[in-house]
Amino acid sequence: MTSATTPSAERCSIARSLEVLGQKWSMLIVREAFWGRTRFAEFRARLGVAPDVLTDRLGRLVDAGILERRPYRADGEREREEYVLTDAGTALLPVLAAMNAWGDEFRPTGFGSAAVYTDRASGSPVRLAFLDPDGVEHDAADVTVVRGPGAASVV
DSSP, X not given: OOOOOOHHHHTOHHHHHHHHHOSHHHHHHHHHHHXXXXXXXXXXXXXXXXXXXXXXXXXXXXXXTSEEEEEEEOTTSOXXXXXXXXXXXXXXXXXXXXXXXXXXXXXXXXXXXXXXXXXXXXXXXXXXOEEOTTOOEEOGGGOOOOOOTTSOOOO
């Protein structure tokens, strides 16, 4: 995969993340993987994506370390590969939750949320929040973004 990023974009975590996740089908594949889909045919049936596009996106997600290929063999069939989330892939859960919350608020369908994030043990709904080092929650309106130590110098 070739990179078209500028030197300042190379230092930007968002730009680097979008190199891998910025294509429409990529995040939808990750979403489906969280819902337990692992096989090419399952992704294809659920998403309706063209086979060549799906092959490309799965390959990019594997190359980026978000999915890993694992061999499997169904009874009476040839060996195939399934795609399983890695640690880097499962770390995308808050990203999906944030996109889901944004979509529910600013692009509603009228049907309600397509995904609800819950505590695994209790089933109680959970939400994303900004917390300071002491665990105090802050409203998004009270949070600002400042340049970090890895940011390129502003000219």
